[in-house]
Amino acid sequence: MSDSSARDLHPRTRAVHAGARRSQYGELAEAIFLTQGFQYPSAEEAEARFIQSGPDEFIYARYGNPTSRMFEDRIAALEGTEDAFATASGMAAVNGALFSMLRPGDRVVAARALFGSCLYILELLDAFGVTVDYVDGADLDQWRAALATAAKVVFFETLANPTLEIVDLPAVAELGHAAGATVVVDNVFATPVFSRAVEQGADVVVYSATKHIDGSGRALGGVICGTRQFVRKVAEPYIKHTGGAISPFNAWIMLNGLVTMDLRVRAQAESARAIAEALHGRDSVRVIYPGLPDHPQHETAMRVMGSGGTMIALDLGSKEAAFRALDRLRVWSISNNLGDARSIVTHPATTTHQRLPEEARARLGIGPGLIRLSVGLEDTGDLIADLEQALG
């Protein structure tokens, strides 16, 4: 099925078929093209391909590969963007999207609550002469004030890690566009299943495919989705010359991850809601889950994502209480991955956000008692029982 013919079909159908390419053997499942190089039928053809190569013409795997291209076309069809470029990791995607379009003197307005490595990239941009102004992502007035001045890029995570604050994507995208900015969204926590980022105004969407797209914690990967002009003329030259391309093997894992992603993510979100409801109201546990009506941005979450998502945060009050609970868990794994089939628990203050000074953590709501749960595919009852015994 060609990419263009898949676009009018429903997301679940696109996730199975879009972007597929077949060799002369007519294989039913997508092949892994483990080749870095490509042979040209003639010197003239080699010259022509270096001037302008078509979507099925390849030069070198750092520039593109048939398996990577299948993954790119499939995720672009799902996101509803013209094109996509696959990268070695989620951070290669964030780096590629931002560094490819920013120059000294440009201004970025970003939400403060970001994945640790995303903050690192913004610090690096600042060191290279890009001004970065931060706002509290959930506060629309702060966005409005910051975007009263022109900006080149607006950058945020729709659903922030690990505090699960939601940015009102349609409203911020409108403010960003009025300020002349390209709106870049890191949509990992919202997932491609619940996100309608492009429809809601995002210009560029980046994913760590390592998370829900793989879905089993096997391989690193990332992807930048956007217009053909942005993906092929702005992001691709930067990434292909700086070495951030995905390996064809990892692209093949991600391609197949997309096939089951919708089923997995919906099951994980349903389980997350049941877990949040079961723990809600317990003594000495504050449950932070956007799907619960008492979440401060419940309404925004439902409007932007239509779901509370697959992640939960719990505030247990102190590091001692958090560590005690983590060490008692039997079914949940202590790890910093997320979007995995295995349910995972993290203590952000001492791991993913350890690098930040304590005041910065406090301002982001990452207290010593906060734990982050990534809900997997195990039986919901087992997950709840394990948490209940661990919380004592």
Ligand SMILES: *Cc1c(COP(=O)(O)O)cnc(C)c1O
């Ligand atoms: C994991 C993650 C990244 C980075 O992805 P990698 O694949 O680990 O490089 C970026 N942003 C968010 C929100 C993430 O959760």
